[in-house]
Amino acid sequence: MQVLNIETVKQQLTMPMAIEAIEALLKLQNKNPNWVKSPERLVIPTSADIEQHQSGSHLSMPCVMFDGENEFAVVKLVTICPHNPKRNLPTTVATITVSDTATGETLAFMDGIYVTQVRTAAISGVATKYMANSDSSTVAVVGTGGMAYEQLNAVLTVCPNITEVMLWNRTTDKARDFKAAFERDYSQWNVKLTVCDTVEEAVKEADIINLATRATEGLFEVDQVKPNVHINAVGAYQPNMKEVSDSIIEASAYVVIDDLEGGKHEAGDLIQAHDNSNCDWQWDQLSGQLLDLVSGSLKVDTDNKDKGITLFKSVGAASFDAAVALKIAQTAKRDQIGQAVAL
Known part of the structure; x- marks a missing residue:
């Protein structure tokens, strides 16, 4: 051994x-x-x-x-x-x-x-490859904990046109620490990292948004993001957690999950949207699983600037x-x- x-x-x-x-x-x-x-x-x-x-x-x-x-x-x-x-x-x-x-x-x-960090990020990388616009140039990182480093690394791996990264964390010092560490440890990426004072500032011009938080309510609304943004949501891993607002979920042209069986018990964002009588989204509106994207049974036209919002929810699986x-x-x-x- x-x-x-x-x-x-x-x-x-x-x-x-x-x-x-x-x-x-x-x-x-x-x-x-x-x-x-x-x-x-x-x-x-x-x-x-x-x-x-x-x-x-x-x-x-x-x-x-x-x-x-x-x-x-x-x-x-x-x-x-x-x-x-x-x-x-x-x-x-x-x-x-x-x-x-x-x-x-x-x-x-x-x-x-x-x-765990790399495989979680790699899943987001695969989703981004099949769901984000091919000419995406700006990424927002919302939540700058341990998972965020490799998640950003994964997006940069599959999106060679990224030049700008906007960072936001509830504790600004932690976002600054992330910036310094990423510039030091991932120097192969020629990108500009900017620490933002508000989450709204971070996401407003983003083509791709990476979420990795323990939030219990949606962090931003649909009118605060670009109409064709791609979102990778890997936080909110318990039913009482939520980082993607119902308005985002309702407006998404595609909602994809990595593991449906686990998601129905753990994906707090989607569970709460489904259970909210004031939200129009239900589980039967799920576009598919990550497997469907990779197999080709579900396709997103990533060259289409009017593809709409695409949302990928990751809960992980063994x-x-x-x-x-x-x-x-x-x-x-x-x-x-x-x-x-x-x-």
Whole structure:
């Protein structure tokens, strides 16, 4: 078994690699639906009655994948710790195991923090590739926490014409920290980053908006964005959370989700829109899932400047983690990367 810490994972995992793995997974699922078994993840709230411990959650995410020759079991364990930024630790902490189901051999045990960040971002990257206008030049990043770095990296990977990035966070200092860190760590992108005082300022001229917040109400309305904007919403991962307003959802020409089964229990934006008697949007108006875009059964004319608002909602699924982690594990075993441990 190869043990890979976060630094080793970072050395192996690139954004193009993750995007390729996600697209390959979705094509595999479309062609052979029974080859990927990914039950809905188990979510356990972690709310202790002590002041030092803010409400979070623990998730168990198993998946079994057959690639045509071999079958693998991949399990990710996640703990979401909202107070961790105050400890200079990531909010989302995770570990992943990859096993061969034929022998039960564990191929790899790896830190899952970076895998989670990159695969979440890669999903947005795939959605952006198929839904955003091809000549998009401006991105708004709303919420500048740990997930936002790779989410922006993913959008820049699939949209080569981006030149300007507008940043907004409830805490302005955190947005400034994001700007400095991104300019330092992602210097390959020749983009101008600007910290905005208000969310309205950040989104008003954006062609693409990345959302990654723990908001409980919509952050902006439809009249505050461009009529053909593309929105990637990866926050609001519980039913009581909401970062996309009902007016945006109602006005969207396309609403796509990565995992419908999980979304109906976790996608707070869409759940609340569906349940709101004053909102016209219902689940049966969903345009489709990410798999439909990649397979070609759902198409957005990204060259059409009048395509309308496109909204992608991501809740995540174990299969996405499995696709990326398996690629890392196979490389690690082949090249003896990480620390070899005998069980």
